[in-house]
Amino acid sequence: MNDETLSTAPKPFVFVLMPFKEDFDDIYELGIKEAAKEVGAYAERLDEQIFTEGILERIFNQISKADVIVADMTGRNPNVFYEVGYAHALGKIVLLLTQKADDIPFDLKHKQHIIYGNSGSKIQNLRNELNTRLNWAINESKRERLKDNSKRILVSIPEKRGTNYEFIEIPEDRLSKPIPVINQEFGLNFQLHNDSLDEIPAITHVYLFTDDPSLESSLPYGHTCELVYNSNKDDKFPIKYRIPNTIPSIPAGAVETFFVAFDKATENKIQNYKLRIHISNNYYDFSFQTKWKAPCKERIG
Structure with missing residues (x-):
């Protein structure tokens, strides 16, 4: 039995915002989810969850609950842009992904973002870069939460x-x-x-x-x-x-x-x-x- 099995501490939650298209399935499953596992977190998209409330209400709920938000801006999907705006309004740590730099709006270029390209090695590129960024983001989220708790x-x-x-x-x-x-x-x-x-x-x-x-x-x-x-x-x-x-x-x-x-x-x-x-x-x-x-x-x- 390893330490992970023995641990009862909840894993950090990474909520993923991205287009629900087949083209992004491998990006999500092999890139984002695997990178989250490697840093001891778990990642989910809305389409994996079972819920009874409205879709938008659920998205807002999960953004609020998440320790870190990962958002793929590829293709400038308007729903993803809207959800990212909500996450930023809540003060969440948001890691932006894209295959092309042009998909990151001008007013977000100063935010954390990863350009993973569209080559055959894009998934491995994404995992390598996201692993490092997620590790930082999760630790930063914990630090902020402890700071907030001190005022509770x-x-x-x-x-x-x-x-x-x-x-x-x-x-x-x-x-x-x-x-x-x-x-x-x-x-x-x-x-x-x-x-x-x-x-x-x-x-x-x-x-x-x-x-x-x-x-x-x-x-x-x-x-x-x-x-x-x-x-x-x-x-x-x-x-x-x-x-x-x-x-x-x-x-x-x-x-x-x-x-x-x-x-x-x-x-x-x-x-x-x-x-x-x-x-x-x-x-x-x-x-x-x-x-x-x-x-x-x-x-x-």
């Missing part, structure tokens, strides 16, 4: 303003101004917002870090969390607590909440915290300060 989770916390609470957003990975917190609930109520168009996988771990372990500090309640070893000796927040959570995947636009209970809170003491949210393949840090405000008593029990 927003965290907010209630701030006391007069007699009312308002949720304010915690900036990612930097200390903000102190957030005045009323400690009558003995803790912090966090909201996680999926501010993207994609589902966020289940939250696997939640940690709360602080920089001050003194008895005067506001520390999580020991019966509901666990003090764990922090292996990062350079962390500005050396005290690390694991917070139990049962947060499932978060649909696009949805909100989940969780509460971190505290033993006590010292009035008017400013304390620094870092909240770390883990999903299966990434984590997000949110740093903030609190300033506990009103009657401060220790938790009993």
Whole structure:
């Protein structure tokens, strides 16, 4: 059994836009599909798929879903041109192919494109060149996706303003101004917002870090969390607590909440915290300060 068989990671998806003519079948099957296989991806055209929605709706759906778009511009097919325009509007990585340079419009000549010619070696020429371009494009797509993912989770916390609470957003990975917190609930109520168009996988771990372990500090309640070893000796927040959570995947636009209970809170003491949210393949840090405000008593029990 090889590594490919053991792997459960989804392969990158290459959606192919090209004329549906017999002349292009070998270009697609022996050139594009084989090049995709060689870089660990899979390529599909619309005519290979089974679907119930309208054709144009399906094309738009697959362009949006794809990691990379490959488009053969040979013959200046108007449908292909239209679909390429849509892909560019979405900010997709589009690799343009053609047998003749004249088939690439002037305003697209600065884009990535491969001229594979019309000789007997055209398929091999295409595979060789496309292999290199696809490898780059897939890695670039992964990098962009990770960059986008870093902005997917927003965290907010209630701030006391007069007699009312308002949720304010915690900036990612930097200390903000102190957030005045009323400690009558003995803790912090966090909201996680999926501010993207994609589902966020289940939250696997939640940690709360602080920089001050003194008895005067506001520390999580020991019966509901666990003090764990922090292996990062350079962390500005050396005290690390694991917070139990049962947060499932978060649909696009949805909100989940969780509460971190505290033993006590010292009035008017400013304390620094870092909240770390883990999903299966990434984590997000949110740093903030609190300033506990009103009657401060220790938790009993």
